[in-house]
Amino acid sequence: MAGKLLTLPQRWPVTRQRQATFAALIVVEALLLALLAARLVQVRVVEDRRELVGNVETIHFRREVIGDPLLVALLAVGVAVPFFSGRLRREPVLLVALQAGILSLTIFVLWPLGQVFAQGFRAGPLATGFSLLQFERLLETPMVARATRNTLYIGAMSAVLATVIGTLIAYTLSLTDVPGKRWLRIITTLPLVSPPFAVSFAILLLFGRRGLITYDLLHITSWNIYGPHGIIFVQLISDIPLAALILSAVFASISRDLEEAAEDLGGSPLYVLRTVTFPLVTPAILTAALLTFINAIADFGNPMLIGGGYQVLATQAFIQMIELFDLQLGAALAMLLLVPALLAFALQHWITSKRSYVTVTSGARTGQVRKLPGWIKWPLYGLVLLLAAIDLLLYGSILVGAFVRAWGFDYTPTLENLSGLSSAMPMLRNSLFVSVGSGLLGGVAGILFAWLVTRQKFPGRGALDFSATLMYAIPGTVIGIGYIIAFNAAPYFWTGTFFIIIVAYAFRRLPVGLRTAVAAQRQVDPSLEEASLDLGASRLRTFALITFPLLSRAFFAGVIYIFIRSMTDLSTAIFLNAGRTQLYTVRMFRVMITGTPSEAAAFAGLLVVIILISLGLLSKLTGKSFVDLFRI
Amino acid sequence: MPETFATASITLDSLSKHFGATRAVDTVSLRVPAGSLVCLLGPSGCGKTTTLRMIGGFEDPTAGRILIGDEEVTTLPPYVRPTAMVFQSYALFPHMSVYDNIAYGLRARRMPRPEIKARVEDALAIMELHGQQRKSPPQLSGGQQQRVALARALVTRPKVLLFDEPLSNLDAQLRVRMRGEIRAVQRRLGITSVYVTHDQEEAFSIADQVAVMNKGHLVQLGTPRELYRQPADRFVAEFVGLSNIVPAELLDSNDAGAVVRVYGQTIRSRRPPRRPGPDTSLVLRPEAMRLEPAGASGVPGHVQTLAFVGPLVRYVVAVQDGTLLTVDQHNPDPDEFFVEGTAVSVQLPAEVPALLS
Ligand SMILES: Nc1ncnc2c1ncn2[C@@H]1O[C@H](COP(=O)(O)OP(=O)(O)O)[C@@H](O)[C@H]1O
Ligand SMILES: [Mg+2]
Numbered sequence: 001m002a003g004k005l006l007t008l009p010q011r012w013p014v015t016r017q018r019q020a021t022f023a024a025l026i027v028v029e030a031l032l033l034a035l036l037a038a039r040l041v042q043v044r045v046v047e048d049r050r051e052l053v054g055n056v057e058t059i060h061f062r063r064e065v066i067g068d069p070l071l072v073a074l075l076a077v078g079v080a081v082p083f084f085s086g087r088l089r090r091e092p093v094l095l096v097a098l099q100a101g102i103l104s105l106t107i108f109v110l111w112p113l114g115q116v117f118a119q120g121f122r123a124g125p126l127a128t129g130f131s132l133l134q135f136e137r138l139l140e141t142p143m144v145a146r147a148t149r150n151t152l153y154i155g156a157m158s159a160v161l162a163t164v165i166g167t168l169i170a171y172t173l174s175l176t177d178v179p180g181k182r183w184l185r186i187i188t189t190l191p192l193v194s195p196p197f198a199v200s201f202a203i204l205l206l207f208g209r210r211g212l213i214t215y216d217l218l219h220i221t222s223w224n225i226y227g228p229h230g231i232i233f234v235q236l237i238s239d240i241p242l243a244a245l246i247l248s249a250v251f252a253s254i255s256r257d258l259e260e261a262a263e264d265l266g267g268s269p270l271y272v273l274r275t276v277t278f279p280l281v282t283p284a285i286l287t288a289a290l291l292t293f294i295n296a297i298a299d300f301g302n303p304m305l306i307g308g309g310y311q312v313l314a315t316q317a318f319i320q321m322i323e324l325f326d327l328q329l330g331a332a333l334a335m336l337l338l339v340p341a342l343l344a345f346a347l348q349h350w351i352t353s354k355r356s357y358v359t360v361t362s363g364a365r366t367g368q369v370r371k372l373p374g375w376i377k378w379p380l381y382g383l384v385l386l387l388a389a390i391d392l393l394l395y396g397s398i399l400v401g402a403f404v405r406a407w408g409f410d411y412t413p414t415l416e417n418l419s420g421l422s423s424a425m426p427m428l429r430n431s432l433f434v435s436v437g438s439g440l441l442g443g444v445a446g447i448l449f450a451w452l453v454t455r456q457k458f459p460g461r462g463a464l465d466f467s468a469t470l471m472y473a474i475p476g477t478v479i480g481i482g483y484i485i486a487f488n489a490a491p492y493f494w495t496g497t498f499f500i501i502i503v504a505y506a507f508r509r510l511p512v513g514l515r516t517a518v519a520a521q522r523q524v525d526p527s528l529e530e531a532s533l534d535l536g537a538s539r540l541r542t543f544a545l546i547t548f549p550l551l552s553r554a555f556f557a558g559v560i561y562i563f564i565r566s567m568t569d570l571s572t573a574i575f576l577n578a579g580r581t582q583l584y585t586v587r588m589f590r591v592m593i594t595g596t597p598s599e600a601a602a603f604a605g606l607l608v609v610i611i612l613i614s615l616g617l618l619s620k621l622t623g624k625s626f627v628d629l630f631r632i
Numbered sequence: 633m634p635e636t637f638a639t640a641s642i643t644l645d646s647l648s649k650h651f652g653a654t655r656a657v658d659t660v661s662l663r664v665p666a667g668s669l670v671c672l673l674g675p676s677g678c679g680k681t682t683t684l685r686m687i688g689g690f691e692d693p694t695a696g697r698i699l700i701g702d703e704e705v706t707t708l709p710p711y712v713r714p715t716a717m718v719f720q721s722y723a724l725f726p727h728m729s730v731y732d733n734i735a736y737g738l739r740a741r742r743m744p745r746p747e748i749k750a751r752v753e754d755a756l757a758i759m760e761l762h763g764q765q766r767k768s769p770p771q772l773s774g775g776q777q778q779r780v781a782l783a784r785a786l787v788t789r790p791k792v793l794l795f796d797e798p799l800s801n802l803d804a805q806l807r808v809r810m811r812g813e814i815r816a817v818q819r820r821l822g823i824t825s826v827y828v829t830h831d832q833e834e835a836f837s838i839a840d841q842v843a844v845m846n847k848g849h850l851v852q853l854g855t856p857r858e859l860y861r862q863p864a865d866r867f868v869a870e871f872v873g874l875s876n877i878v879p880a881e882l883l884d885s886n887d888a889g890a891v892v893r894v895y896g897q898t899i900r901s902r903r904p905p906r907r908p909g910p911d912t913s914l915v916l917r918p919e920a921m922r923l924e925p926a927g928a929s930g931v932p933g934h935v936q937t938l939a940f941v942g943p944l945v946r947y948v949v950a951v952q953d954g955t956l957l958t959v960d961q962h963n964p965d966p967d968e969f970f971v972e973g974t975a976v977s978v979q980l981p982a983e984v985p986a987l988l989s
Contacts, residue, residue, distance in 0.1 A: 275736070
């Protein structure tokens with residue numbers, strides 16, 4: 001049997017050289033796998049018992065296998081299964097690529113998520129077996145019930161409002177003829193360049209207890225922004241652009257012919273909107289709602305900064321995991337976050353898979369301005385202007401705040417806040433290192449998986465695609481928790497290393513890299529690759545000389561996108577970074593809590609500047625406008 | 633479906649549409665008699681689509697009026713006009729089944745369910761789409777999508793059907809078949825139709841009358857036969873596929889006709905020239921000329937190329953002044969071809985229907 005699997009299938013012109021290459025490949029792979037296995041399963045010698053015979057004490061040792069047999073078994077299956085396909089054995093490159101894909105997804109996606117469930121159902125650190133103890137503990141804590149309710153409330157409110165407002169903004173900026181659309185599009189996208197908690201911070205600068213507007217201008221002292229409404233407001237500021245981006249891509253691609261055909265057949269404008277336009281954008285609306293919901297429930301920084309003691313699951317999990325180091329209870333909390341996210345994902349997936357339309361056909365006219373009566377158009381425009389004004393105010397206050405002595409008290413200009421940054425240089429270096437690393441890793445993985453799922457046929461392709469996209473629906477907090485649980489003990493003691501942060505970011509953003517690359521792949525005519533294969537180039541050569549060069553733009557776009565997202569992440573970072581690997585956002589967050597507003601503004605300002613520079617770079621590389629860069 | 637529709641004529645009265653400085657359509661007046669099919673023919677960008685879209689109500693005319701029957705519809709929105717359009721992209725709703733697509737217009741009119749069902753089934757039968765009604769549009773072949781688009785337009789019983797290059801997404805063979813089907817349905821229902829195309833052959837094979845457009849103007853309206861025999865100007869002549877346009881010298885003219893000299897030969901025209909003056913030009917139709925071996929009376933020339941396409945052989949002959957003339961010979965005998973380079977004598981027709989200018 002094994003012999004059969006290691007030979008190339010007949011029917012194929014098996015030359016001796018081919019067979020030799022294949023054999024060599026298998027040997028190399030076997031070695032690598034052995035190394036991996038040695039890393040994953042280790043044998044440790046431990047003291048078993050001591051025996052005193054007369055004067056002589058004998059110490060008995062026992063060999064103990066550490067490492068998780070389940071993981072190893074999963075990996076073994078993952079490596080072995082592709083061998084059974086004759087088609088794959090015929091194409092060793094494909095075989096190895098697939099095995100690498102399966103291995104990495106198993107270790108870095110499925111395993112940490114599975115661990116959240118495994119630990120959540122465990123009674124304690126050393127306990128084995130299934131237990132509901134953690135959930136009983138949660139039920140006993142009134143705080144948790146409240147945090148769960150709060151989280152769902154914040155998530156639902158933010159998702160609904162951000163999606164509705166984002167849809168209106170996208171409609172206005174893509175399909176009406178209002179002045180200044182180009183600039184408005186850029187300004188309303190601005191919140192995506194900074195971490196969400198920087199928005200909270202800026203809101204506090206303006207509307208906080210000593211806020212410029214509330215205190216200095218309006219002299220309001222009775223009212224305060226802290227609490228759930230504050231969280232939702234901040235969440236909206238950063239999620240509306242996200243929803244608007246997703247929707248505007250779709251609005252721009254709806255074929256005008258469809259709406260005209262509907263009108264021509266007798267549908268009045270409102271009837272057409274209800275029966276044609278709206279159903280066509282439903283999938284995008286659901287995607288926007290899903291992403292904004294997940295963002296809102298995952299968010300850790302905003303509730304901490306602006307919640308004013310309002311507890312949500314993300315903050316509770318942080319307390320349990322990091323401050324009390326109760327992994328099991330933390331895992332159970334993470335499960336409470338994971339379940340609604342997965343339900344939302346399943347729902348969105350179920351609905352959109354039934355109706356996903358390629359709306360662009362040849363000869364179709366898209367993205368044309370729709371005639372709207374003024375009483376609809378101008379209020380919409382007012383909404384866009386309002387959002388743009390808020391965004392400008394927020395970022396303006398960060399930049400100004402960095403250069404005044406003490407925001408709220410003393411507005412004399414100074415450069416001294418910048419000196420506080422010098423102590424943060426090691427963290428900035430860490431962040432840059434980690435983000436570049438995860439960008440490159442995620443970019444490569446994105447291209448690889450895109451190549452596998454779009455161009456190749458093999459059994460289980462759907463499952464691979466699903467696993468690679470799964471992280472899309474996982475709150476960043478849960479990813480942090482899953483990684484901590486999965487990789488905190490020998491032989492996978494990787495917490496506190498750069499390696500684990502890089503991997504976490506790369507796999508967290510893999511779905512985006514994957515989708516970008518898939519979209520680019522689809523643009524490339526498959527006959528180009530076929531021509532190359534037909535002319536005698538091997539798969540590897542074809543990939544290197546044809547596929548990759550054609551996809552390189554998508555690759556770099558993916559890299560920089562992941563870089564930006566990693567630079568601005570807090571939810572995952574807060575769990576995974578340690579003393580030596582402390583990240584800039586974590587430091588910045590602490591300064592916002594403990595330092596002066598002006599110091600913190602300097603931190604936020606520097607980050608925004610770095611992101612803007614990377615975006616400029618990306619814009620040059622891809623030739624796309626700033627706004628389109630986020631549309632991936 | 634009823635045997636015939638309540639149909640109506642279309643009248644365009646000095647219709648214009650300007651996009652900024654572009655005069656997409658410039659004072660076009662045209663009457664499409666009830667029950668007939670008129671093709672708008674012209675090169676890309678000449679304003680055909682814009683004209684059609686004004687009839688459908690998608691563009692507001694800059695000036696002029698549109699009448700359907702006796703009713704003026706110039707300012708009516710598309711959804712209350714008695715028109716139905718078949719789009720170049722078909723514009724089938726991708727989120728609806730074939731059945732729902734066809735029923736769309738009826739539902740928009742809030743028609744009772746049983747009647748919708750009856751009408752849609754009728755349409756499915758007429759367009760030979762049985763068994764397809766549950767499918768979604770992308771699952772259909774191009775020809776089937778085309779039929780769904782037509783069925784969807786027909787069920788609403790419009791007074792006027794509008795087609796914008798409906799066959800351009802199909803391959804050549806299907807194109808020929810579908811245009812036959814469209815014409816058959818249009819004839820059977822007797823529904824007034826305007827059909828936009830840039831393909832002369834398509835226009836000629838399907839239309840009662842062809843309206844040739846150029847740069848926003850309507851240049852000539854006539855039956856295919858009239859356009860072919862008496863093109864109004866050089867543009868029409870070239871566009872309807874007449875390539876031999878030669879200069880002529882006017883020798884004599886009166887109300888009954890004219891006599892001109894072409895390459896030293898005298899030719900009679902059954903109509904006088906439209907403009908006075910000694911210089912004119914005319915069209916020599918390829919099948920109206922013959923080739924003889926050199927030496928016979930006629931215009932001397934050399935065969936440049938010959939193309940044998942079954943029932944005819946098409947020669948391109950260079951005559952004295954370098955002009956290339958296309959000469960068709962029907963039912964040729966392959967043993968008697970004039971091969972490339974042969975000196976020949978081109979026999980011009982003794983009479984042409986009209987002069988060009
Ligand atoms: N919405 C529009 N805005 C500006 N110019 C247009 C628009 N639609 C058509 N045009 C211009 O009007 C002219 C006629 O276009 P069209 O009617 O589409 O031509 P055809 O269908 O004959 O190819 C072209 O020059 C075209 O560029
Ligand atoms: Mg056109």
